[in-house]
Amino acid sequence: xxxxxxxxxxxxxxxxxxxxxxxxxxxxxxxxxxxxxxxxxxxxxxxxxxxxxxxxxxxxxxxxxxxxxxxxxxxxxxxxxxxxxxxxxxxxxxxxxxxxxxxxxxxxxxxxxxxxxxxxxxxxxxxxxxxxxxxxxxxxxxxxxxxxxxxxxxxxxxxxxxxxxxxxxxxxxxxxxxxxxxxxxxxxxxxxxxxxxxxxxxxxxxxxxxxxxxxxxxxxxxxxxxxxxxxxxxxxxxxxxxxxxxxxxxxxxxxxxxxxxxxxxxxxxxxxxxxxxxxxxxxxxxxxxxxxxxxxxxxxxxxxxxxxxxxxxxxxxxxxxxxxxxxxxxxxxxxxxxxxxxxxxxxxxxxxxxxxxxxxxxxxxxxxxxxxxxxxxxxxxxxxxxxxxxxxxxxxxxx
Ligand code: GLC
Numbered sequence: 001x002x003x004x005x006x007x008x009x010x011x012x013x014x015x016x017x018x019x020x021x022x023x024x025x026x027x028x029x030x031x032x033x034x035x036x037x038x039x040x041x042x043x044x045x046x047x048x049x050x051x052x053x054x055x056x057x058x059x060x061x062x063x064x065x066x067x068x069x070x071x072x073x074x075x076x077x078x079x080x081x082x083x084x085x086x087x088x089x090x091x092x093x094x095x096x097x098x099x100x101x102x103x104x105x106x107x108x109x110x111x112x113x114x115x116x117x118x119x120x121x122x123x124x125x126x127x128x129x130x131x132x133x134x135x136x137x138x139x140x141x142x143x144x145x146x147x148x149x150x151x152x153x154x155x156x157x158x159x160x161x162x163x164x165x166x167x168x169x170x171x172x173x174x175x176x177x178x179x180x181x182x183x184x185x186x187x188x189x190x191x192x193x194x195x196x197x198x199x200x201x202x203x204x205x206x207x208x209x210x211x212x213x214x215x216x217x218x219x220x221x222x223x224x225x226x227x228x229x230x231x232x233x234x235x236x237x238x239x240x241x242x243x244x245x246x247x248x249x250x251x252x253x254x255x256x257x258x259x260x261x262x263x264x265x266x267x268x269x270x271x272x273x274x275x276x277x278x279x280x281x282x283x284x285x286x287x288x289x290x291x292x293x294x295x296x297x298x299x300x301x302x303x304x305x306x307x308x309x310x311x312x313x314x315x316x317x318x319x320x321x322x323x324x325x326x327x328x329x330x331x332x333x334x335x336x337x338x339x340x341x342x343x344x345x346x347x348x349x350x351x352x353x354x355x356x357x358x359x360x361x362x363x364x365x366x367x368x369x370x371x372x373x374x375x376x377x378x379x380x381x382x383x384x385x386x387x388x389x390x391x392x393x394x395x396x397x398x399x
Pocket of ligand 1: 061179180182248283286
């Protein structure tokens with residue numbers, strides 16, 4: 001064949017390889033959540049006649065952020081749509097990586113939607129609101145003669161009885177990742193401290209307690225600071241190997257599943273406080289947004305409207321046990337599921353992570369030092385003073 005015939009064919013082939021025909025969406029989370037997204041997105045494809053390619057992400061918030069940032073800084077058109085942790089949605093908005101979205105925000109709780117605005121434009125829509133919770137084994141509390149703990153001191157005391165019986169007292173997120181910032185924030189605020197003034201007596205009390213329940217009292221697994229993230233913690237509790245668990249609302253539905261060994265033996269409550277302190281629950285959750293570099297913006301907006309619609313939000317509450325940011329959905333389902341009442345109560349004590357565009361760096365400093373203390377590599381006093389210094393320097397640099 002003459003080269004003049006072949007060249008245009010090669011050109012057409014290359015063009016067809018690079019131009020995309022489908023919308024891409026990045027989804028992550030637990031395996032149950034990822035499977036759910038597949039189901040919902042299939043429904044969207046059928047209803048809208050739009051082809052969607054799913055890009056699977058890890059379940060860890062930091063890994064999901066790093067994966068997306070790579071596409072953003074390279075201005076890649078993939079993924080078009082993705083989910084963002086409330087902890088870093090601000091960074092994405094301020095970095096100019098998101099396309100404004102036109103959507104009626106009246107049905108959403110005001111607090112959940114406010115963080116998604118910048119200069120009057122809406123850049124992301126909440127999909128799920130998380131607040132930290134305490135799961136407990138109701139059968140064992142009765143056996144040990146303990147009440148649902150109001151304070152961390154009570155939780156420790158009862159946990160020691162569990163350790164005598166060869167199960168863990170308390171499992172929680174202590175690995176070096178975003179989840180550790182949440183647990184540190186909860187211990188800190190519930191001791192009367194905060195993340196604004198890091199080097200305080202209250203934070204010292206909180207951090208020392210976190211270390212001691214692993215290293216001295218041994219009510220938490222020795223590898224808490226190495227491997228404990230949401231799913232590791234959930235599985236230990238679900239297999240019946242722990243008395244107490246700190247986790248998010250999603251764990252409820254999985255603990256209740258037909259094949260769950262604890263399905264009729266557990267309860268859920270707001271997290272305890274320290275004696276003389278106050279209750280605190282880390283405010284978490286996920287938002288959906290559209291990349292500014294997307295080449296399928298109209299289709300992307302349709303997907304966002306679909307996922308945040310009344311029907312799909314209802315589905316996410318019923319299917320995954322999530323806490324919806326939609327007022328209409330929660331009015332309808334909030335009373336139907338026992339755990340959602342507790343979630344509402346816990347969310348009254350919600351504390352947000354610092355909503356600054358450079359939050360990821362603050363998070364990294366906190367993760368590094370808190371984890372170092374749990375690992376026994378640095379003393380709590382020293383860790384707090386270094387954390388304080390590094391965070392101050394960071395603030396001075398940015399503000
Ligand atoms: C949950 C929360 C999120 C938090 C993360 C930490 O996914 O919704 O806000 O940052 O857990 O692991």
